Amino acid sequence: MTRTEINNKSSPIVIEKYLPLPKKETREFWTDNRIHHIRHLASTGKPLMVWDRCKSETSRILDRVFFLREIEDGGEGDLVSNPLDVVEVSSKICYGRLELTYPLYLGDMSFGALSGIPNIAIARAADITGTLAGIGEGGLHPEVGKCKRIAVQWASARFGLDLDVLRRGMAVVIKIGQGAKPGIGGHLPGVKVVDIISQTRRIPVGVDAISPAPHHDIYSIEDLEQRIFALKEATGKPVLVKVAATNYIPYIASGVARMGADGIIIDGQGAGTGAAPSVVRDNIGIPVELAVASADEMLRREGLREGFTIIAAGRVSSAEDAAKLTALGADIASIGTAALIAMGCIMIHKCHLGFCPAVITNKIAENPKKILSLETATRWVVNLIEGWSAELKLILERLGLKSIEELKGRRDLLVGLGLSDSSLEVLGIRGVSSNS
């Protein structure tokens, strides 16, 4: 036996532990403390804090939005106890057609962008926790297809889609845009298009898979209505429309609701991606907190809000983020990057190259040297969702609320600290000066 053959036959190292975090050379939203918090939740399934202490480290608009209760508590409300079971976080979405045990959507990461095991782990975690996982654009991984609580994505390239695939899962997502690259299509670098990806997506090996920027059969709001109707007729499932948070988001949300969709996923600036031209990622799109507040306001004004679902995505890093987005008008929050961090992502921004040290977004090799433990990865994501929801319950408890339903649209519970007058107006909250 030659040395190469021996190497080929040796079984890969199974990754079941987190890697140490590299030193960061530039400013980053996902600070070490944010990553450690998520790792705590993922390892233990237990809450670590009530109010998000990491928000002082960055200056997102949402980081400068506070629950008035936190300020009134003056730091005393931060003692973690076991949350009361009477606080209810289950949520009905899409005109009551889907019920989620925890108010979380696991956001639309494709097979191809992720290397298979993370896709399965996320889908299984959704089944275990009673949440919902979007499968992304890259077709259906056979193991993911065995899970029930998935949302099948219908994106501009239609990779690997047929009636059978569309009927799997609990909902269909028409993907119009995503927060990391509004206005352009998906992008899977050729280096990651190996045999299995080629078969799932039905595209040639080694060639960049660049999805069309628009859907070439959706050029108007009327076209969108026809597609929503056709997908509902074909599947009998609720249809969600995923868009990026962009400049005209209130009008887009109103159009999506009016055209008969069951909900909208609004993906904000700073959301993750497997690959995007940096010029697009860095210069297009607005923060999800502004987009959600403004879309919710428009939908209410037009009498379209009742039963319609708003899912907020993009830089959702903690239960407090999710709670604040809910108070601003979202029904549930979506996590993508946070789920990757739970599975060991160390945020080195190299997904497009295919050499992920945490083997989450790596190129799929025939004889890999390292693989992610499916069992551990699934447990990490399940724990994250449970620990996260426990923190959410603690927040609701501090706010004196009995359920997540009671928090929806309660902008009066929020204040802005050091925000511009224009941001406060869009958020519909009042500002306080930072020394009060």
Added chain:
Amino acid sequence: MSIWRRDIVSNLRALAGVEGKTAGEPPIASMGTTNPPLIEKPQFILDHIVSDGAQVTRPSIDPYREPTETEVYLFDGEVRLLMPLIIGGLCGINPQHILVVIQACFRMGVGVHLEQPPPPTLHPDVRSMILLDAQLSMPFSIDRGPLVYHVESVEDLAKIKDILEGIGGRRKLVARIPCISSQQLYSEIVGRGFQAVIIDEELGGDEPLEVALSQADHTLKRLTINNHPARYLMSLIAASRRIRSSSDIFKLGGLGADACVISDAWRIGVDYRSEMEPSLLSERIENLLIGMQREIKLLMGAAGVSSFQSSIVGSRELFRAIDLPQNMCMRLGVKPAGE
């Protein structure tokens, strides 16, 4: 903090082919952005401005597969640039390189701003793409290209009045002014037959470039020349050493610039050295320019726009400002994000 953040430099160098293996191609990145104003610290108003991604209510355009036009016409259609770009900052470079830069820019359809006259042997077509600083003592006959006059006030205009009358309508005249929003000055510039204004931040002024530019665009749309809006006969150009990237050029376009003069950006992008091989310099400039053009096309396509000059220039409505005070949004004419 330097305005030349590492990611900005590295992006330019990847385009120019100094770094990486995909010269001329827009660099690819992954996971969420760390761009200002919310993660990195904002340094300029431009850092607060975002462009649009078209979706649902209108389609985006796929610049990989569908045509998008970055060309702009200056001087009432007499000069055509293939992209809204003019290369400046040539006074500090090796004199032997100046011709190399001029020729590379001509091949790419990009303008050049020069302070000293170019070699007399240059082909007239190449000359027509050169904006040359005029010396008051200079004879007008030596050049066909646009002449740039430094104008700070109405009095300055009066000083060059006679010269201007002497050359009449035969020359393309450019007023290079500081960042000010004086309606009277614009009115005089229009009245004296200038065909372009360069708002140059290096000349100082009392406004940020973004505000001065947006106000100039607005003012010129109100002023008239023979009952036509002056803006249609008058090109508007923005210049500053801190214009860092194609996205800055794109956003300045949105605020009203038909084209931008970049200087430090190209020198940093091609990693300029006075002893470098002319062929390498030329290659890197061409890579950088084609790469910047492709980035502009990506931004245009995402916004659902097929022509830079007709739909981006002065389209403040297409842009939004993140985390800027209301009064600044008003001065820029850009709505706050979410509105």
